[in-house]
Amino acid sequence: SQNWVIMVTAQTPTNIAVIKYWGKRDETLILPINDSISVTLDPSHLCTTTTVAVSPTFQQDRMWLNGKEIALSGGRFQSCLREIRKRACDVEDKKKGIKITKEDWGKLHLHIASYNNFPTAAGLASSAAGFACLAYALGKLMNVKEDESQLSVIARQGSGSACRSLFGGFVKWIMGKEEDGSDSLAVQLADEKHWDDLVIIIAVVSSRQKETSSTSGMRESVETSLLLHHRAKEIVPKRILQMEEAIKNRDFASFSRLTCTDSNQFHAVCLDTCPPIFYMNDTSHRIISIIEKWHRSEESPQVAYTFDAGPNAVLIARNRQTAALLIQRLLYYFPPTLGDLDSYIIGDKSIAKD
Numbered sequence: 061s062q063n064w065v066i067m068v069t070a071q072t073p074t075n076i077a078v079i080k081y082w083g084k085r086d087e088t089l090i091l092p093i094n095d096s097i098s099v100t101l102d103p104s105h106l107c108t109t110t111t112v113a114v115s116p117t118f119q120q121d122r123m124w125l126n127g128k129e130i131a132l133s134g135g136r137f138q139s140c141l142r143e144i145r146k147r148a149c150d151v152e153d154k155k156k157g158i159k160i161t162k163e164d165w166g167k168l169h170l171h172i173a174s175y176n177n178f179p180t181a182a183g184l185a186s187s188a189a190g191f192a193c194l195a196y197a198l199g200k201l202m203n204v205k206e207d208e209s210q211l212s213v214i215a216r217q218g219s220g221s222a223c224r225s226l227f228g229g230f231v232k233w234i235m236g237k238e239e240d241g242s243d244s245l246a247v248q249l250a251d252e253k254h255w256d257d258l259v260i261i262i263a264v265v266s267s268r269q270k271e272t273s274s275t276s277g278m279r280e281s282v283e284t285s286l287l288l289h290h291r292a293k294e295i296v297p298k299r300i301l302q303m304e305e306a307i308k309n310r311d312f313a314s315f316s317r318l319t320c321t322d323s324n325q326f327h328a329v330c331l332d333t334c335p336p337i338f339y340m341n342d343t344s345h346r347i348i349s350i351i352e353k354w355h356r357s358e359e360s361p362q363v364a365y366t367f368d369a370g371p372n373a374v375l376i377a378r379n380r381q382t383a384a385l386l387i388q389r390l391l392y393y394f395p396p397t398l399g400d401l402d403s404y405i406i407g408d409k410s411i412a413k414d
């Protein structure tokens with residue numbers, strides 16, 4: 061019969077860069093101008109759940125995001141779908157009497173439903189979890205044999221940072237040299253168990269959508285910021301090595317210094333862009349001051365901060381005790397009654413798949 065449906069559901073957490081990616085050398089393939097390193101969050105807090113389905117009764121590819129149908133015409137979805145279809149293999153379900161050959165995948169249509177359990181496009185890297193989950197779920201559905209790093213090449217073409225969400229723990233996105241992007245991929249530096257004392261707390265300063273998308277922000281920085289090019293060439297390569305070392309040795313002092321400095325440099329690049337881009341706001345700046353003051357009052361730092369393309373603070377505490385102190389301080393400086401923060405999201409870091 062032609063009435064069957066096959067479905068796969070996958071769940072993927074978002075990731076937060078501790079050495080930032082900012083700037084593309086190729087906008088279509090999404091190839092970066094520097095390596096980056098991130099930590100993947102716990103899937104219970106910030107993740108995307110995606111169900112992909114195939115059936116001969118489907119008339120066209122369709123996609124729903126948080127229950128609302130969205131146009132699949134965007135180049136990025138098409139790139140991901142095309143790349144996955146290229147790698148599809150035979151699928152057979154003998155019990156149901158279904159056989160899909162490699163060639164069939166080119167003709168069959170897909171339905172995709174995706175949910176974020178956190179605000180979309182508020183600088184919480186929603187596209188990172190989204191495209192990683194899409195590549196992973198489609199890979200399973202179509203019996204793609206490639207490993208996570210190879211899938212990361214596909215997720216990257218949806219959203220750069222997405223390539224890092226295919227692994228848990230600490231992940232490096234290697235910028236690569238090839239023009240076709242085949243070596244611009246993610247590798248795992250350390251799994252989620254390696255440094256499981258760390259606790260990540262996100263202070264949601266605003267859950268509103270950001271004003272400048274990362275795509276146009278990056279383009280403007282690449283075109284106008286000299287600091288960006290200095291950073292990519294002279295600073296990030298050394299920082300990547302130092303960060304790898306800090307992660308390997310679980311050296312929190314070094315990890316915190318590198319993370320905070322790199323976040324501040326990324327936002328300095330945004331200011332150096334013409335016209336300047338402001339992702340952080342007064343509340344973000346106050347959070348930085350509070351943590352910096354705390355750093356100076358202790359022998360070594362207890363918390364690291366980092367901000368992506370939005371005002372929300374991602375705070376990484378050395379351990380549970382420090383996380384408890386951090387929450388106490390946040391509640392003291394930003395009492396819920398004043399409404400400076402929209403909410404807190406608390407989690408540790410790790411990954412779950414399937």
Ligand code: PMV
Pocket residue numbers: 076077079080081082096185187188219220221222274275368369
């Ligand atoms: O992948 P995009 O287009 O969402 O860009 C992400 C850019 C930053 O979050 C600011 C940095 C990063 O490395 O994730």
